[in-house]
Amino acid sequence: MSHFTNPLEYVGQPARRVDALEKVTGRAKYIADYKVPGMLHARCLRSTLPHARIVRLDPTPALQVPGVRAVITSDDFVNHGLYGFPVKDKYMLAWQKVRYVGEPIAAVAADSPQAALAGAQAIVCELEPLPALFDPERALDPDAPQVGPDRSDGRHPNLKSDHMLVCKGNAEAELADCPIVLDRRYFTDWQEHAYIEPEGVLAMPTPEGGIVVYAPNQSPFINQGNLAMTLGLPPNLVRVIQPTVGGSFGGKDDIIYESSAQAAKLALITGRPVRMVFSREESLIASYKRDAMHMRIRLGADPDGTLRACWFRGILDSGAYASETPFTAWRASIHAMGAYRYRACDVDVYCVYTNNGYAGAFRGFGNPEVCFAVEQTVDELADLLGMDPIDLRLKNCLRLGDETAHGQVLNESVGLVECLTTARRLSDWDRKRAEYSRQNGAEKRRGIGVAAMYHGMSLGAEGADNASGTISILPDYSVDLTSGLTDYGTGSRTVYTLIAAEELGVRPERIRIQRPDTNTAIDSGPTVASRTTVVGGNAMRAAARNLRHTLDLAAADLLKCDPQQLIRVGESYIGPDEEAVSWEKIVDHAREMGLILSAHGKWSAPKIEWDHHHGRGTPYMAYVYGAQIAEVEVDMRTGNVQVLHLWAVHDIGKTIFPQGAYGQLYGGITQGLGYALTEQINYRDGYIQETNFESYLIPTSVDVPEITGQFVEAPYSYGPYGAKNIAEPSLVPTAPAVANAIAHATGRRIRELPMNLERVLLGHDLQPAGSKKPVEAGLAIAPR
């Protein structure tokens, strides 16, 4: 039965998010809402210097503070609590050195938050400042302060990752031969996830000497693994459960693993539940962010607009620890040239250590940074040639059957052309482009700009890519699902419910998907990289299909026919005698037959091949494509930019949960608008100046325009019902679309993010020189 030809009953139809009711009533519980008897409150002592040696650390005075029950340092963990992937360079509590302001040094558990704070403040901690490094472009200088650990290959210790390469042909020679070459530099700033729920964890010791940790992490199994390793416990004594999560966007991994380990150790020592909840200031200061990136691109073309060569260099300022940024650098390298054909390509992206906080995963994961650079450069080329920016992209963009700059032939599911042409039509592009080009107002000017994108699906060359799900029928005929992948607001629980409903042939209301729990789910790798719908969805589909097979056998037995003769009408089974039998009866019969009413499904992504050394191969199984168009009004007297409207058309293969998909689209765009215009992080001598939401500015409801979104469905044969994804792609092209619109309005290219008032008005940012606000890393916040 081909899923492309039969009408789908649940997938792609309007549906309600399965956990919406508890959220609209306030009954949903997030970590800070959990209260258990005997619960202690935990708090960290955090570094107030960006780079220092821990000369003396005496936690015992904390125990003299009334109400304090335990205090821990790195000595309380196996191997000092060393952990990290792909690079093991971080400690659950700092050991010997601190490398960023906010790094946790010790943790205290006490009867009240006030006592925990007092306990943390009583700890004797002497830090000897070390020379600090803040400029990533200086990180590999021979005399740069050493931030990173010594490398076994003898290369500079501040080099955090390998060089990530993409090579095709000879880019230098090709560029030398191009009549037109644009050589441009770009800078994208750090970005904070700013989930409205700050970090928190709850750890409870078990009678067996193990631990249960409630943590809003994206990847409970990674947390479990880290806990087992650093606490010295066997994995089956470590249980991690994900409660309702108040937003993550990539940001609730490492910081949550550390908080989990800290709370867990305190719980094991005290024998009591321990909860740690961050204040917003602590979250902004201590948690990891999107890297800042310094880029240089040289784009070569012919006068007719044919792109011929792309040379790209990028340095990620990834701060004090590796976290995921080696992978960010890789994804950035793959996408740096944009969704275009080239004769030659030379990309080299790497990340370095500095003492500016630290960087990790954030929605888009390297692509928003490079897309800002390449999409502005391509746009500038169009201007130079007097070509329409959409026409230039249509001339060069990837189409079905094309070979990418990496050497991958795109055999299916390439909807970029349709995205561009649809966005063009929806936005009335041609008329506005002409009209705004003619204006010359002194006060306000309008512009319209476009950006195209592509985004590789799932992990690509980052590692093994598979997922598992389970499905079972309970005594009350309800259906129970588990998945190794999680939902932190993204809607995957609903997606899996719809897929299971479709495959099993039952109403979604019959299905309940369990909370992610390492005791009941099967490890499916991290919930990242927009892999949830495809990899997790396929696994869920496989599980449901396996169970369906079992029920079909039971129905065939009951109705005395072959399984192929069965027809489904609603939930009922109908055999050759045309009598409808209820689903419940089929389930009963299956039980009587002794069949097992549960199933497990696993799906592995198609193998990809990536040659790191030569920068060639098939980096991802497939790509999501998209085009966004922004219409802006620029206040020429103040540099204020109003985004009047935004059109977004993305090829997502197949829409499974429409409301959820549009929600992800609008949400990603909104984060992209913040990235573009208002979200700025100033690390001054390693101290973040933006410590709460009055200074870290995310878009409000009156900063976001009405968005016209549309999905193009160019089905991907490996995706469930043809689906790809939208979670990350939605954020990627927004900033360059806005930048290109500003350039159209003002004639000025802004090559740094965010495009704040000063950059739009003056062409450069302004910063106070010399003065800095050394923040006390959340410790100065009065207890509540």
Place this chain on the structure above:
Amino acid sequence: MPRFDYARAVSIDEAVALLSDPHCVSRPLAGGTDLLVQTRHGPPAFQRLVDVSRVPEMRTIERRGDEIHIGAAVTYTEIIDSELLRETATCLVEAAQLVGGPAIANAGTLGGNVANAAACADGIPPLVCLDAVAHLVSREGRRDLLVSEVVTGPHQNALKPGELITHFTFPALPVGARSVFLKLGRRNAQAIARLNVAAAGRVSPEGRIDFARLTPGSATPRAVRLTQIETMLIGCTPSRELFEEAGAEAARAMIAVTGRRWSTEYKEIALHGLVARALRHVFNLELER
């Protein structure tokens, strides 16, 4: 141990008594939108907060003859909803609308805004533009100060310990005069003002400016009326060029006070534009904000 105590006053006399208690350093609390945020950054400089948000005499909005009277505990929402203020003090109403979202507007007060004396305050430029007087009361008695004199510097005010702002008064603008408030922030709501401007003015039947007020905010440590520019405008015919000149003068006036700071390169251009725009609005040369 609580960090501070709380007492609620139901009259001005009671508030003054509580605020002047020599055994308990006390500060007035109304909406808490500044005070409670400040308590997060360190031990409080007071032992008790005296809640004046419900003192009836501090919550009225009324016209007494030619004078408008606004209680210091009147909220921004009440200012926005007041037909009297919408008619007589547009610049104040517009500032109230731009201070923050609805919850902030429901809590925040002019008294709190003035006492907090932030350089970027939105309530202060309109009050200064309107020549508002702050009425203070303490155990020693009453005194009146121009709002521009209450604010002595960024986060510095002329209030004595135990002194309370009870209300503000300002003369009604001349018949036919208009006022406006423009705010420039880094985003459209819940934003600290990068710059703001309150302006008022009137054109005589002969088509000449016979009344002008101009008060930029977030440009200098304290907001003041730019009286030299106001005088320059009097007697002139409204024109784009005239207001551009006023804008340029405003930027020069700002630099005369602040010198060239790190932000001046931006502010001198933006202030010029904002002032010119505000004057065009006040004198009806355009409707576009």
Place this chain on the structure above:
Amino acid sequence: MVIEFKVNGKQVSVDAPPDITLLDLLRDYLNLTGSKEGCAVGECGACAVIMDGRLMNSCLVLAPQAAGSEIITIEGIHAPDGGPSDLQQNFIDYGAVQCGICIPGMIMAGEALLMRHAQPTRAEIRNALAGNLCRCTGYQQIVDAIEATAKGRQKAI
């Protein structure tokens, strides 16, 4: 000190320190955890409640200021039969909910708006939500839900 007020129609009397916020009072003393702390400085609106008919950031209200007041929290918003109210149901039906942490505050802001303004335009709805930050939804479906509720209530009249 003893603080007496009405919450969700019920009279309560709480003995709590004078220096905590209304938000802490609701969450820690009354176990009404539906109102959330997102920033504690009045920027995000996740703590929003309706106090004496007005939307307020409970993180900026000192607990004793609530004495004598009538407060509605998200726990007090429901249909007469205890199920979701029309506004809550529209939030579900229009896809306005993702991670959900901002939603109680958004619903309070929506209710507070509709108390003052029965037929708001989309722009007016956005203005009414300007003090409620959402990082997931981009606001659009939340505006849809509130708009639909306003229209639904007009039809019901």
